[in-house]
Each structure stands twice: as C-alpha cells, then as structure tokens.
Amino acid sequence: MAKSNLGSYFENFLIKDSLFRSKQALQTNYDPEAILHRDEQMQQIADVLAPSLRMEKPSNLFLYGNTGTGKTLTTKYATSELASVAKKQSLGLRTVYINCKLKRTADTEYRLIAQLLRDLGREVPATGLPTEELYKILFNILNSSNDVIILILDEIDYLVNKIGDGFLYNFTRMHESTNSKISIIGISNDLTFIDNVDARVKSSLSEEEIVFPPYNAYQIQNILRERAKVAFKEDVISPGVIEKCAAHAAREHGDARRALELLRVAGEIAERASSKKILLAHIDEAENKIDRDRIYDVVSTQPRQYQLTLFSIISLASAKKGAIFTGEIYDFYKSLCDRFNVRPLTHRRISDIIAEYDMLGIVNAKIISKGRYGRTREITISLPKESLGRLSQFLEKELGL
DNA sequence: CCTCCACCGGAACGTGAGGAGT
DNA sequence: ACTCCTCACGTTCCGGTGGAGG
Missing domain, CATH: 1.10.8.60 (Helicase, Ruva Protein; domain 3)
Structure with a gap:
C-alpha cells in the first residue's frame, strides 16, 4: 500500500x-477534485500569472472576499498548476505560500522573512538576528538568480494590522533592486483593508484585483x-x-x-x-x-488574568439584570484578586482584555455615554442563557475556586 | 450651551524570556 | 561572559469624548 x-x-x-466514508473531505485542508463556482476568478488569476512562464515578472495581485469564499483554495490550485508546468519546462519559477496568521510562524516581520527564507531553502535562526540581517540574506538569494518568485501572503490584513505596512513597502519594491522577479499575491478577508495602507503600497500591491463574492x-x-x-x-x-x-x-x-x-x-x-x-x-x-x-x-487556553476577567463578567451578568459596565467589572475583578492573592492588573489592561473578548464574540461591548456619569462600555454576554451556568462552572474549576 | 464624569484608546516605555554571535 | 537582537505582556501617562445635568 x-x-x-x-x-x-x-x-x-x-x-x-x-x-x-472519508471524513477528510469535509475538513478544511482537503483539496477537492473540482473547485465549483470559481471559474471566473480562476481564469483571472491565470491571466495575471501566465507571463511568469515567459520569465517575466507578473503583476502583483490582490484578492479579497469573506472567509470561506474559496480564495486560498483557488489560489493554491492555480499556482500549483503553474508550478508544475514550469517544472516540466525546467523554468526557474517558484511559488511560496505563507499564511500570515499562523502563530509563531509568520505573524511578525522577522518571522515572515524567516519563513520565506526557509521556503527558499535557506535555514535561519528563529530569533537572535536583527531583521535587517534577514533582509540582507534575502537580497543575496534574490540577486544570485533570475528566478521568478511568486509569494502568496494569505491573511495579509492580519499581519498589516499587527505590524503596519512597512514590510509591504519593502516587498513591493524588492524586484527593483535585485535580479529576481518577485511578485506578491495578497489575500485578505477584510474588504476595507487596502484603503488603510500607504498609497504607494496600495497602488503597487493591487496592480490587479480580484473579488471573491460570497x-x-x-x-x-x-x-x-x-x-x-x-x-x-x-x-x-x-x-x-x-x-x-x-x-x-x-x-x-x-x-x-x-x-x-x-x-x-x-x-x-x-x-x-x-x-x-x-x-x-x-x-x-x-x-x-x-x-x-x-x-x-x-477559554481554557487563556492566561489566568483573562479567565478572572471573564469570570467577573459572567458573575456580574448573572447576578444583575441588563447590561454591565467596565467599572463594575474592574471592581469585581479586583476583589477577586484580593481574595486569591493575585496581583491585579491595571484598569487599562482589563479594558483591553474586555475588548479582546468582544472581538472573539464571547461578549458584546458597546461604548456608550452616560452623560454626566461618564463614558464606558456597555457589556452584554452574547451566549445563550443555558450555556452560561456551565461556562461559569467550567471557569470555577479552571481557576481552582 | 457648557461642563465634566468615567472611562476609551494611542503611545512610549519597562521587564524578562529566548536566542545569536563573539 | 557579554552584547545585541525580537517579542509578549504590562504599566504609566495623557489627550479625547458623548451627553445628562446644571
């Protein structure tokens, strides 16, 4: 076998x-036989990338659409077809796929370049070197060949939100000063993302744009x-x-x-x-x-302070009708810390933690003004009532109460 | 119409872990 | 042993702000 x-x-x-029969077919990493309802996008990608087979630098390409609209799947399929043709003709064409959202792999500038270098066959330490040094290594590699490199940056919006668009500026200009022809395919879930980046980066990255409708x-x-x-x-x-x-x-x-x-x-x-x-x-x-x-x-993988915060929110929410406010949560949280001899974090930090729970959709926080009585977040829990008790118990156990 | 509360959220800075190179 | 990196996680500081109540 x-x-x-x-x-x-x-x-x-x-x-x-x-x-x-085969559970894999329903899992996210499965490659289906056929990609349905994306013929148009597939053709557009092919049109943009085809010049690479004549060893010309293809235009940079920017793809956007909601999650689960086939962006990654279509791109991967198109580039792998391209790569296999190139291989048959022994052309110097390489495609590199990097998911920027992978923790510890490509979620900072340093890690992104390190990952890129690894995919190009050059091992670099996971930490320790200045980022500048990695750029130098990358430039050396790019200068030592005439290859066409297609770099796919998936979830690029995540990375830019985290570390800014500086690296994109470097990347989109790289081909100007090296022998290699490096072009970038950016994939984003966030439709407004491109409007918030530097104008030069924007025009360069989205030489071509393809929309993936739901x-x-x-x-x-x-x-x-x-x-x-x-x-x-x-x-x-x-x-x-x-x-x-x-x-x-x-x-x-x-x-x-x-x-x-x-x-x-x-x-x-x-x-x-x-x-x-x-x-x-x-x-x-x-x-x-x-x-x-x-x-x-x-919840179970979160640090103690996060769990304490969530526990405070849940306790207050079930003890009290209606919405609760940041101040109440902080007071409760502090008393909890006192009771268990934990050094409490500052108000500022708790505020961020609440915002994170909001992003995760566990909690619903809306900034409101109570006029004379200040401004605060109005927080409700966005979970069904019956799962609340269970979550609360789960947290108690987790916290060792 | 103005004030002023109680917090928001950006920014700068500190600390300590993890690691490279010399 | 020592210097120099990145990076996660906090803190400190501070300007900003919507609207109830004077």
Whole structure:
C-alpha cells in the first residue's frame, strides 16, 4: 500500500461502521477534485500569472472576499498548476505560500522573512538576528538568480494590522533592486483593508484585483453535495439536510467552510446517537456544539488574568439584570484578586482584555455615554442563557475556586 | 450651551524570556 | 561572559469624548 494511503486506511478501518466514508473531505485542508463556482476568478488569476512562464515578472495581485469564499483554495490550485508546468519546462519559477496568521510562524516581520527564507531553502535562526540581517540574506538569494518568485501572503490584513505596512513597502519594491522577479499575491478577508495602507503600497500591491463574492445558498448546496459524495456513505443524508446547512451558511456571509464544518459535526452527532441517517435536528445540535466548543477551546487556553476577567463578567451578568459596565467589572475583578492573592492588573489592561473578548464574540461591548456619569462600555454576554451556568462552572474549576 | 464624569484608546516605555554571535 | 537582537505582556501617562445635568 502506498505510504500516502496508509493514513486513510487507518481512518477507514476505524470508521467501518460509521456514516462516514472519508471524513477528510469535509475538513478544511482537503483539496477537492473540482473547485465549483470559481471559474471566473480562476481564469483571472491565470491571466495575471501566465507571463511568469515567459520569465517575466507578473503583476502583483490582490484578492479579497469573506472567509470561506474559496480564495486560498483557488489560489493554491492555480499556482500549483503553474508550478508544475514550469517544472516540466525546467523554468526557474517558484511559488511560496505563507499564511500570515499562523502563530509563531509568520505573524511578525522577522518571522515572515524567516519563513520565506526557509521556503527558499535557506535555514535561519528563529530569533537572535536583527531583521535587517534577514533582509540582507534575502537580497543575496534574490540577486544570485533570475528566478521568478511568486509569494502568496494569505491573511495579509492580519499581519498589516499587527505590524503596519512597512514590510509591504519593502516587498513591493524588492524586484527593483535585485535580479529576481518577485511578485506578491495578497489575500485578505477584510474588504476595507487596502484603503488603510500607504498609497504607494496600495497602488503597487493591487496592480490587479480580484473579488471573491460570497457563495449563494444554491452554490453552497452544490459544494456540499460534491463533498458529501466523498465524505459519506450512500443514503446517509436525509432530504433537506444539505439545504438546511447551505441556508445557514448563506446567512453567515456565504461561508462554505462553515457549511462544511456544520455538516461534519452533524454527521458526528448523528453517529454518536447511533442514527442511521443525519437528520435535520442534528444540524441544530451541531450549530450549538460548534459555538460551545469554540468558547471552551479559547477559554481554557487563556492566561489566568483573562479567565478572572471573564469570570467577573459572567458573575456580574448573572447576578444583575441588563447590561454591565467596565467599572463594575474592574471592581469585581479586583476583589477577586484580593481574595486569591493575585496581583491585579491595571484598569487599562482589563479594558483591553474586555475588548479582546468582544472581538472573539464571547461578549458584546458597546461604548456608550452616560452623560454626566461618564463614558464606558456597555457589556452584554452574547451566549445563550443555558450555556452560561456551565461556562461559569467550567471557569470555577479552571481557576481552582 | 457648557461642563465634566468615567472611562476609551494611542503611545512610549519597562521587564524578562529566548536566542545569536563573539 | 557579554552584547545585541525580537517579542509578549504590562504599566504609566495623557489627550479625547458623548451627553445628562446644571
């Protein structure tokens, strides 16, 4: 048996009696046979990149669209096709894919360049050198060949928000001073991102732009059916299930990834309930489970101070009707710290922590003014009532109360 | 219409971990 | 052993602000 099949052999062995044939097909890193409803974008990318086969520098390219609209998938497919043609012709063309959101891999300027260098076959220390030094190494590599390098920066908006657009300025100008032809494909979820970067970077990065519109419910249905064919055994899916998943995802900004996850979790739930089929009710359950798991995942890995803050919010929210305010949370938090001999953080810091919970969607914070009585965040918990008690208990245990 | 509360949020700075090079 | 890097996580400082109440 081929090495690459062994993993799926084990998996299939384990799920012999299950509803699934191959769960992988519903997972995010799966490469589908066909990419549906993205023909237009695929062609546009191909048009832009094709000159690289004549060893010309292709235009920089900027792709944007919501999460789960196939940006990464389409780009990866297009570039790998390109690379394989180039390889057949033994052309000096390289594509490098970097996801800027990966923690500890490419979420700072230093790490980004270090990762790029590694992908170009040059090992560098994970830390210790000045960033300047890495640029020098990179320039040397770029100068020593005439290759065309296509650098794909996924989730580029995340990195720019974090460290500013300075590095993009360097990157977009790099080809001017080296022999290599380096061009950049930026991928962003944030549609407004490009408007906030330096004008020179903007014009250079978005020489070409391609929009990935959200999938509509009909398109998501097609995608789900295609994957479900691979993922599930025959006759496992009740009528209406695909439609319901698709409708749900279409409501959530046409995010195909959500739809696939929903279907997978619904399948797991059906299986655990020893159901022979996936029913509509399993989808509702899956929806809840996904939300819940996400929170527990996040919360349990957070540092103590974060947990204390969240615990304060929950305690206050359940003790009191209506919204709560930053000041109350801080007071509660401080008394909690006193009780457990923890040195409390400053108000400023707690404010940031609350803002982070807001970003995670666990809490809903809105800045309001109470006139004479100041300005503050009005905070509500954006979780269903019944999961609140469980989360509170979970936190108590986690904190060792 | 102005004031002024109680916090927001940007910026600069400090500390300590993790590591390279000499 | 010592200097020089990055970077996460906090703190300190401070200007900014929407609107109830004078």
